[in-house]
Structure formats: structure tokens, C-alpha cells
């Protein structure tokens with residue numbers, strides 16, 4: 188199997204996902220179908236990842252980084268000019284985060300990571316929307332990321348609004364409607380965790396690509412909850 192970006196080549200990727208429109212879109216992103224477009228404009232084209240990181244190693248890197256964060260021992264890794272220039276050529280994010288848009292939960296800070304380390308999708312309530320799923324399918328199949336963390340947090344306004352179940356203006360309601368089903372079968376003692384588990388399940392149920400990767404042992408999806416008062420990330424097992 189031809190390997191690109193540490194995981195899977197274009198032809199194998201097409202075979203893997205079938206001949207749907209997503210396959211064409213993802214191939215176009217990788218630069219193969221763009222014709223005259225300069226490859227330098229497509230930052231993700233690169234050879235095999237020289238240092239692939241499996242899901243367990245990725246989880247450990249996140250745990251270690253969060254420990255440094257809560258102990259005020261941050262190393263601010265991978266933020267030099269040299270790193271910027273290196274990842275300009277190719278990116279191999281070792282973990283993907285589906286996190287809340289909340290301003291108090293910036294993934295790179297709370298996990299003490301730098302440029303090119305995390306593929307981060309943030310939306311209020313860490314909702315597994317179609318856009319979020321598409322982004323995660325991209326990083327897992329094209330960039331070779333083997334860990335997805337669905338990261339909720341304490342005092343999440345989106346979860347609180349879903350529990351309150353009151354009419355909301357504009358499109359805020361879309362977010363809340365995507366969270367409400369999380370509480371259907373629960374006493375809702377811990378709504379944030381329920382929402383994380385619900386969204387993690389939705390990622391697998393609504394994405395054949397992610398489900399196949401899990402089956403093939405190439406991907407793990409884990410849930411976690413960030414405590415906005417202590418800075419600690421607790422992984423849900």
C-alpha cells in the first residue's frame with residue numbers, strides 16, 4: 188500500500204472510501220487533481236511520516252502536556268521559527284481534538300503543544316456536525332492522525348442551554364438541538380460527559396470512514412472533560 192503522509196496513498200484512499208464525492212474532494216485537497224496549481228500552495232503533500240504516532244502514544248503526549256499545563260511547567264514546544272518552516276512543508280498532527288469553541292479551552296495551550304501537533308476542530312458544545320466529521324475524516328485518512336479526542340468542559344454554556352430547553356435566537360438553536368439527544372436516556376447527572384459520549388458515538392455512527400479506521404486498528408476515539416477551574420483534562424474511559 189502506497190503511504191502518503193504516514194498513512195495511506197491517494198489510490199488506496201479512493202479504494203478505502205469508495206468513489207463518493209468526499210473521495211474526490213479529499214484527493215483535490217492533496218493536490219493530485221489540481222493540475223497547474225503550484226504544489227507549494229497545498230501544504231499537505233508530503234512523503235511518509237518519518238515518526239508516526241499511534242493512538243496510545245498520542246494519548247500519553249496529551250496527558251503529559253496537560254500535566255505540564257496544570258503544574259505551571261509548560262515547555263511551549265514546537266513554536267520556533269525552525270518548527271514553523273518544517274511544518275510549512277508537511278504536517279503530521281499526532282492527535283485531533285473535537286473541542287468546544289469556549290474561549291477558556293484552547294487546545295494547544297491546555298495540552299502544551301505547538302505548530303503542527305494538533306488538528307483542532309472547535310464548535311460550541313463540541314458537536315459532531317457534518318463539517319466537523321469531514322474535517323476529522325480528512326486528518327485521519329490523509330494526514331495519518333490516529334487519535335481523536337472529543338473534549339467537553341465543565342460549565343459549558345451550550346450544554347447548559349440544551350438542558351434549559353428554551354427558545355434561542357438565530358442559529359444558536361442548531362447547536363443546542365444537536366446536544367439535546369445526549370440527555371434522552373439519562374438522569375443527566377453529568378450532562379457534559381453525556382454530551383461528550385454522545386458526540387463521540389455520533390462520529391462513528393455518521394462516518395463510515397472513521398468507523399472503518401477504528402475497525403482496522405488505525406484510529407481510536409476517546410472522550411475527555413476539561414475542568415475550567417483547575418485546568419485538568421480527565422479522560423473518560
Ligand SMILES: [Zn+2]
Nearest residue numbers: 287289343344
Ligand atoms: Zn462549551
